[in-house]
Amino acid sequence: QQQQQQQQQRQQQRQTRGSPRKRQSPSQKSFAARKSQPTTAFKAIGPGCRFAMLSMISQSSLRTTREARRRSGWRRGRTSVPSGSSSRCTLQCPCRRSSCGAWRSAGWMSGIGRLEQLGMVGGGQLVGDPFANDPERHPALRIHSRKPCNAEVPSELIDLNYITPSALWYIRHHHPVPVLHDPENTFRLSVDLSVLNKGIKELSLAELRALPQHEVVATMQCSGNRRKDMSKTKRTSGTYWEQGAISTAKWSGPLLVDVLKAAGVSDQEALDLSAEGAEHVCFHGIDSMSASIPSHKLSSRQGDVILALEMNGEPIPRDHGFPVRAIVPGVVGVRNVKWVGKVQLSKEEALGDWQRGLNYKILPPSVGDAKQVDVRKIPAMQEASVFSAITGAEQGPASDEGTNFPTFDAKGWAWAGGGRGIARVDVSGNGGKSWTPATITQGHDQKPGREWAWVFWSAENVVTVPREDGTVELVSRAVDKAYNAQPEHPETIWNVRGLGNNSWFRKQVPLE
Amino acid sequence: QQQQQQQQQRQQQRQTRGSPRKRQSPSQKSFAARKSQPTTAFKAIGPGCRFAMLSMISQSSLRTTREARRRSGWRRGRTSVPSGSSSRCTLQCPCRRSSCGAWRSAGWMSGIGRLEQLGMVGGGQLVGDPFANDPERHPALRIHSRKPCNAEVPSELIDLNYITPSALWYIRHHHPVPVLHDPENTFRLSVDLSVLNKGIKELSLAELRALPQHEVVATMQCSGNRRKDMSKTKRTSGTYWEQGAISTAKWSGPLLVDVLKAAGVSDQEALDLSAEGAEHVCFHGIDSMSASIPSHKLSSRQGDVILALEMNGEPIPRDHGFPVRAIVPGVVGVRNVKWVGKVQLSKEEALGDWQRGLNYKILPPSVGDAKQVDVRKIPAMQEASVFSAITGAEQGPASDEGTNFPTFDAKGWAWAGGGRGIARVDVSGNGGKSWTPATITQGHDQKPGREWAWVFWSAENVVTVPREDGTVELVSRAVDKAYNAQPEHPETIWNVRGLGNNSWFRKQVPLE
Known part of the structure; x- marks a missing residue:
């Protein structure tokens, strides 16, 4: 009985210690209401500030978010955030004119630099809402944010199907969903083998499909799944996922190692890429997202790392990486890069916050302020527990x-x-x-x-x-x-x- | 302060809930005293009971311990256990004569059937103590039992050296240490590829040394390490290891996959042995110990699974597996079989209690009696946590x-x-x-x-x-x-x- 009392006390302590942020969830509105929300609710980056547009496009050549921010001139500012955006931190256009409506969330800073490739720039001018072409989402998904989209599977739907229907998959985006024009004829996957002195090769979708296709049933989970529970103790930063940032699909496509071989890696090199100086494999999304995995993941064909072309027997839906997604089974969601435009063998991990920054690094519980630690010494999340x-x-x-x-x-x-x-x-x-x-x-x-x-x-x-x-x-x-x-x-x-x-x-x- | 009180209460509860078995540890005697203990303190299985000797030798052809016990006629009895033996359960000779001094611990039942190969049988008669030829051990080791030897590294010595000196390695034996006569000329490693319809090949030590040698620094730990701590809550069965059933060595020898290829496995088959029907690789020790690992462990050369011929730059000491030991890095100690005489590709896991019995299976905490569960459904320990x-x-x-x-x-x-x-x-x-x-x-x-x-x-x-x-x-x-x-x-x-x-x-x- 004493133990029971103690437990109740502890329970009470836990409940009073910290309370999670409360705000109206977008999913509490009806889907129809959400759908009818006009995109003009967002301030457009228009011809009013050519500076903003050019500055953003030029960033595709910059290497890291931090560097991008420093060189771009974009500064943290008090620019009002459009309603519906999840971004809590915005950056102000370098023109510094109060009349300039250009804004950008710090989160997708490095990504937006390639909007031109995403079909968002027309006639040399950036028009409208970069998220306007995002696909429609299933009304059952629980939306945490729309721009970029973050949505989880409601708990009562998670185990309705062992293989999650694609439309019910959780969504965790960093950027607008890329729009590709005629990918069958124009899309090329770059395979950068420079580290092996073998240059860059390009493969079309047809060439990827011509390689032996490999099927793998894999569960994928966002590294932040169940963050809401952890935040009951003490506040954390990020989307307050419940248990639904997890889904399972049957993926198929060529083994990544076969793609590398098709691009020029020899059988001998493929046995131990790290011995050849390629300790990492970087995936670059055409939305500018980058992440990498250690190359030993490819040392066995039974590691089942593929470049997926199909999800659940159909071309991958746009929301989940069309036309090519890296599938690294058993590894946290963020390394399963969507919309892969380039695969690169590398001596180093991928650049950018998703690999090297705090975003996917588990700091010690003693650290409340990231400045207390040398982030470089903390390993980026790879395999899940x-x-x-x-x-x-x-x-x-x-x-x-x-x-x-x-x-x-x-x-x-x-x-x-x-x-x-x-x-x-x-x-x-x-x-x-x-x-x-x-x-x-x-x-x-x-x-x-x-x-x-x-x-x-x-x-x-x-x-x-x-x-x-x-x-x-x-x-x-x-x-x-x-x-x-x-x-x-x-x-x-x-x-x-x-x-x-x-x-x-x-x-x-x-x-x- | 309340929390502190609670913690103290819990501490007290923990201390009173169950107390570990107390007995004088052999290590409390001086090494000299232990060394001078005459082997004649053990009752010999001598000519007095030919029945016992024959019955034991014939068991090498039996398949499991349980079956061996049933067919042998040996029964649990009240035969007194020789002093110094760790065995708490002994079996009585089938002759049933009270004058027969033959005894056997239930623990090494299946092993003793091959004593003949171990050089313990002379002139058709079993003579003396089967452990008499065990090597001398370092006086600093903390001995839990001598026959068979189980000894751990005292905590203050564990991290004196990053690579544990071989003499200070923990020892966890199931049987007497095999004695090999002229192994350079007589030892043959059997490689059983029957499951691939490729028969059994034999390789000499010289042939194993002629293969490319691979070096791996690996820590090995007994699955029961820290059992003593767990037993403070509630009694468990097995040696009450503290933290010292762990050591690290630099091993070298051929990659196991290269040994298989030398014996006839093709490059193609080696890529996915399970697809060829060989889902497991069984190691049979010449002391009759058997254990297996899933064959996917060999799918990457970077899995570093070797048949070690050297430990810390020298031939493996007898206590640690001379002349050949399976080294499966990252996997619990018991799968790193010592004194390997046969490697066998197999559809099934190895037979015997070490693989299929309770010995290395973690039952649910709700299960106090193993009869409550179907042991076959519980996976044998492989990778360590x-x-x-x-x-x-x-x-x-x-x-x-x-x-x-x-x-x-x-x-x-x-x-x-x-x-x-x-x-x-x-x-x-x-x-x-x-x-x-x-x-x-x-x-x-x-x-x-x-x-x-x-x-x-x-x-x-x-x-x-x-x-x-x-x-x-x-x-x-x-x-x-x-x-x-x-x-x-x-x-x-x-x-x-x-x-x-x-x-x-x-x-x-x-x-x-």
């Missing part, structure tokens, strides 16, 4: 132990990075004092070491302890096949960017 | 916060399985409420994805909270580069075999 979540729970009869202990059936998903696969899922109705083993219902038949996709699970007759507020708490936790366990509390893994929250999943369920 | 430990701590000046808060410098090691490497080590002096990041002092320069060896770390000025008993508690925890974290409490990962205890390491240090 082990996660689980409860998607639904249904009350059953009271347990044999007495009517004070209602039982619940629960279900959900679990996933581990690195192809490690799930060894076990446990569910608790008493905060982890005892556990009911769950049954894996789907996904248990994956190849060892290549378990790229999630499992679905269900647990029956979990005995719960009702709380004073008329709810019970169900807890899930998974163990991967290297016997990595989910940590108990988000507090112990808290980090300022709110990344990698794989703490035990806790779901409050009202009693009937 | 993430571990850390404190090897030493030194008191410094009181912190700026006041003299009530002494500071400590601490040092130790951290290691993650699967080549994932260590992203960070944190140290806490207040039970995890705040953390001091440690500095990695050695091992930070490993190849990405191939970080097979541990890191050493040190942390300075860790502010501690003195406890009433005049001690402080220092806590270490590591995070691997997939951002797997060590769990907080051993209770949450408790399992009946006491395996995989990677909970936060807690060290009590007396105040000066």
Whole structure:
């Protein structure tokens, strides 16, 4: 009983310690209302400021966001942010005229420099809303921001299908969705082998399709999934994802190593690219996003790293990377670069904040201010750890132990990075004092070491302890096949960017 | 303050909940005393019972321990156990005569069937103590049992050398150490490719040495390391290792995949052995130990799986696998089979308790009796998770916060399985409420994805909270580069075999 009291106290402390930001979620509006929102609600970067336009376009040649910002003359300013934008930090046009409506979020600074390629520039002038050509999204998605689009799968839809329908996939964009004109004839994938002194080769979509096609079923998850839970302890920065920044698809396309060979890498070089000076493979999106993976990921064909041309049996939808997306199974979402225009072997990691900046680096819990640490020494996120979540729970009869202990059936998903696969899922109705083993219902038949996709699970007759507020708490936790366990509390893994929250999943369920 | 009280209460509960078995450790005797112990203290299986001898030798053809026991006629009995033996369960000779001194521990039942090959049988009669020819061990090792030998590295010696001297390596044997007569001329490694319809090939030591030699620095750890800590909560079965069942060596020998190719596997087959029906690679020790790894471990040369012929630049010492040891970096110790006599490609995992039985399977915490679960459904341990430990701590000046808060410098090691490497080590002096990041002092320069060896770390000025008993508690925890974290409490990962205890390491240090 004493333990129970202690637990309640701790629970209360947790609840009062910090409260998450509250704001009206865009998903609370109806889809029709959202759809009818005119794009003119956004201030256009128009002919009013030619300076802005030119300055932005020229940045495609700059190398890093920081450098871009310094050289561009764009400064943090008090320019009002258009409604509906998720950007909390904006940069002011270098013209410094108060009449200039040009604005830009610091977030997609390095990206917007290539708008010309994205078909946003007409007749030498930048017109309208750069997001105006973004595709329509499924009304069921829970939108966190529209420009750029960030949207998660509602928990009740996550495990409706083992393979998530493409239209229901979570979306995590940094930029407007590129518009390609006649890609079948004009798109060329650059393969930059300069580090091997083999120059740059270009491959058309037809040439990529002519290579042996490889199929892989993989789950992908945003590094910030479940950030909202982590932020209950102490505020973090980034989108407050619940559990839905995760989805699974069947991807197909050539193995990346086959693409490299088609571009001139020899069989011998491909065995150990790092020994040839190519320790990293960089993916450059045509939206200007860049990220890289260590080249040892390609050392085995069983690593299943592909350049996907199809998603769930069809050409990849624009929102998910048409025409070419890097699929690096078992690795966090951000390395699975969409709209890949260039693949580059490199001695170094990709440039830019997504690889080298704070955005995808887990700082120690002791660090509240990023200036306290040397970010270069912190490894960028690559393989994901082990996660689980409860998607639904249904009350059953009271347990044999007495009517004070209602039982619940629960279900959900679990996933581990690195192809490690799930060894076990446990569910608790008493905060982890005892556990009911769950049954894996789907996904248990994956190849060892290549378990790229999630499992679905269900647990029956979990005995719960009702709380004073008329709810019970169900807890899930998974163990991967290297016997990595989910940590108990988000507090112990808290980090300022709110990344990698794989703490035990806790779901409050009202009693009937 | 309330939290502190709670913590103390919990600490007390933990201390009273269960106490580990107490017995005089053999290491408490002096080495000289141990050395002079005559082998005749063991009852010999002599000519007095020919039945026993024959029955034991014939078992080499039997397939599993359980089957062996059933068919052999050996039964659990009250035969007295020779002093100094670690075996808690003995089997009685099938002759059933009370005068027969033949005994056998249930533990090495399946192994002893091949004593003849180990040189233990002379002139058709089994003579003396099967362990009589075990090598002498370094006096500094902490012996848990002698027959078979299980010994760990004392914590103060673990990080004296980044590469552990061979003589100081931990020892975890299941059987007597094999004695080989003239191995240079008589030893043959069998490579069984029957599953590929390519028969069995044999390779001499000279032939293995003629293949390209590959060097790998790897840390190895027994799956039961830190079992003692886990057993404080609730009893577990197995040797009560502290933190010292871990060591690091520089191994060299041919890549296993090159050995397979030398025996007849084609380049094409080697790319994906599982596609050819060989989903596992079994290692059979000449002591009768068997274990296997999934064959995808060989799909990349960068997996660094070798058949080691040398350890730290010299032929492998007998205690560590002379003449051939399987080295599977990043995988738990038991799969790194010593004294390998046969390598076998197989559709199935290796037979025997070490692979398929409970010995190396982590049961759910809810399971106290193994009969409650279908052991076949629980994956055998392969890759290790993430571990850390404190090897030493030194008191410094009181912190700026006041003299009530002494500071400590601490040092130790951290290691993650699967080549994932260590992203960070944190140290806490207040039970995890705040953390001091440690500095990695050695091992930070490993190849990405191939970080097979541990890191050493040190942390300075860790502010501690003195406890009433005049001690402080220092806590270490590591995070691997997939951002797997060590769990907080051993209770949450408790399992009946006491395996995989990677909970936060807690060290009590007396105040000066």
